[in-house]
Amino acid sequence: xxxxxxxxxxxxxxxxxxxxxxxxxxxxxxxxxxxxxxxxxxxxxxxxxxxxxxxxxxxxxxxxxxxxxxxxxxxxxxxxxxxxxxxxxxxxxxxxxxxxxxxxxxxxxxxxxxxxxxxxxxxxxxxxxxxxxxxxxxxxxxxxxxxxxxxxxxxxxxxxxxxxxxxxxxxxxxxxxxxxxxxxxxxxxxxxxxxxxxxxxxxxxxxxxxxxxxxxxxxxxxxxxxxxxxxxxxxxxxxxxxxxxxxxxxxxxxxxxxxx
Amino acid sequence: xxxxxxxxxxxxxxxxxxxxxxxxxxxxxxxxxxxxxxxxxxxxxxxxxxxxxxxxxxxxxxxxxxxxxxxxxxxxxxxxxxxxxxxxxxxxxxxxxxxxxxxxxxxxxxxxxxxxxxxxxxxxxxxxxxxxxxxxxxxxxxxxxxxxxxxxxxxx
Numbered sequence: 001x002x003x004x005x006x007x008x009x010x011x012x013x014x015x016x017x018x019x020x021x022x023x024x025x026x027x028x029x030x031x032x033x034x035x036x037x038x039x040x041x042x043x044x045x046x047x048x049x050x051x052x053x054x055x056x057x058x059x060x061x062x063x064x065x066x067x068x069x070x071x072x073x074x075x076x077x078x079x080x081x082x083x084x085x086x087x088x089x090x091x092x093x094x095x096x097x098x099x100x101x102x103x104x105x106x107x108x109x110x111x112x113x114x115x116x117x118x119x120x121x122x123x124x125x126x127x128x129x130x131x132x133x134x135x136x137x138x139x140x141x142x143x144x145x146x147x148x149x150x151x152x153x154x155x156x157x158x159x160x161x162x163x164x165x166x167x168x169x170x171x172x173x174x175x176x177x178x179x180x181x182x183x184x185x186x187x188x189x190x191x192x193x194x195x196x197x198x199x200x201x202x203x204x205x206x207x208x209x210x211x212x213x214x215x216x217x218x219x220x221x222x223x224x225x226x227x228x229x230x231x232x233x234x235x236x237x238x239x240x241x242x243x244x245x246x247x248x249x250x251x252x253x254x255x256x257x258x259x260x
Numbered sequence: 261x262x263x264x265x266x267x268x269x270x271x272x273x274x275x276x277x278x279x280x281x282x283x284x285x286x287x288x289x290x291x292x293x294x295x296x297x298x299x300x301x302x303x304x305x306x307x308x309x310x311x312x313x314x315x316x317x318x319x320x321x322x323x324x325x326x327x328x329x330x331x332x333x334x335x336x337x338x339x340x341x342x343x344x345x346x347x348x349x350x351x352x353x354x355x356x357x358x359x360x361x362x363x364x365x366x367x368x369x370x371x372x373x374x375x376x377x378x379x380x381x382x383x384x385x386x387x388x389x390x391x392x393x394x395x396x397x398x399x400x401x402x403x404x405x406x407x408x409x410x411x412x413x414x415x416x
Contacts, residue, residue, distance in 0.1 A: 028326075035321050048279070097368065098316045098371075099303065102321070177304070178393065
C-alpha cells in the first residue's frame with residue numbers, strides 16, 4: 001500500500017471540508033473495498049478521511065420508512081428489528097460475518113460496484129439517498145459502473161427506504177467469492193411493481209421493464225418465467241456469459257417472487 | 261504517522277504507527293503477537309480474524325489507525341489459565357490438521373457462538389457452515405471444524 005495520511009472526520013460536513021482540502025482524498029467507511037483496492041495499488045489516495053466518528057450511523061423508523069445511517073454496518077442492518085425482513089436478509093447475505101461487521105451501506109452505494117447488493121434494493125424500493133448537500137432519488141443516483149450522482153465533496157448521510165407491501169431479494173452468488181453474479185430485487189408498493197437487477201448489467205444496476213410489466217399483471221413465478229430476458233447489454237466474463245446471466249435473471253426473479 | 265491507543269488482550273498500548281499500517285501488521289510486527297496469521301491477504305480466507313470491540317473482523321482489511329480506542333482480542337488473549345472452550349473443542353474433535361487457519365477459525369467460532377447465544381438462535385450444523393463462509397481451511401474438509409464449534413457452543 002502506498003503512503004497515505006489518515007484523518008478522522010467529526011461530522012459529514014467536516015469530512016466534506018477535509019476532502020476538499022486534500023490533494024487526492026478518499027472517504028473511508030468500512031474499508032472492505034477501499035483497503036483491498038489500496039493494498040493492490042489500484043488506488044493511492046493522498047489522504048483518507050475516516051467517517052467512523054462522523055455520527056452518521058444508526059437505524060430509525062420514520063413513519064412508513066426506515067432510515068439507515070451511512071456508516072451502519074451490514075451486520076447491524078441484518079439484525080435490526082426496525083428493518084423489514086427483505087432488507088435485513090439482503091444485508092445478512094453480503095460477504096461473510098467478519099466483512100459484515102465492517103462494511104457499511106454508505107460505502108456500498110458510494111462505490112456502486114456492479115455486483116453490489118444494496119443498489120438493487122435502493123432502485124426497487126424507491127429509496128432516497130440523503131447527503132450533506134441534498135436528497136437524491138435512487139432513480140437519479142446510480143449512473144453506471146462505479147459511477148454515481150455524488151459530487152466530489154458530497155458525503156452520504158443516510159438512505160431512506162419506504163416500506164414495500166411485499167418484496168424480496170434473490171441472488172446467485174459467485175461460487176468462489178460469493179458476490180452477486182446476478183441479484184434480483186422485486187418489490188410491490190402502492191400498486192407499483194419494481195424489479196431491479198444487479199450483477200448483470202454492463203452499466204451496473206438497472207430496472208427490468210419486461211419483468212415489471214409481467215409481475216404488475218400477475219405477481220407469480222410463472223409470470224416472471226414467461227418474460228424473455230435479452231442478453232443484450234449484460235456482462236460476459238469467465239464466470240458466465242451474457243446469455244447465462246440472462247437465464248439467471250429469470251431464475252432469480254422467480255425465486256424472489258416466491259420469497260416475497 | 262499517528263499515535264494510537266488501544267487495548268490488546270487486556271493490555272493498554274500506545275504506539276506510533278504509519279497511517280498505512282494494516283492492523284494485522286501492527287499485531288504481528290509491532291506487538292509480536294504472531295498467532296494471528298496472514299493467509300490470502302485479500303479478506304477471503306479469515307486466517308487473520310481477530311475481535312475488535314467483541315466482533316470478528318479481518319485484520320488484513322483494517323488499518324491500525326482505525327483501531328484507535330478499540331479493544332482487541334487475538335488468539336493469544338482467549339485462554340484464561342486453561343484453554344478456552346473453543347480451543348479445547350478443536351483439540352478434542354481434531355478440528356485442525358496443519359493449523360494455519362486455526363486461530364482465525366477459533367476467533368470466528370467464538371464470535372458466532374456469542375452472537376447466536378445473544379440472539380437466542382440455534383447454532384445448528386447448517387448455521388455453522390454458513391457462518392464459516394469467510395474462513396477457509398485447505399486441509400480438513402471442514403467436518404471436524406464444524407463438530408468442534410458445535411461442541412464448544414454447548415460449553416460456552
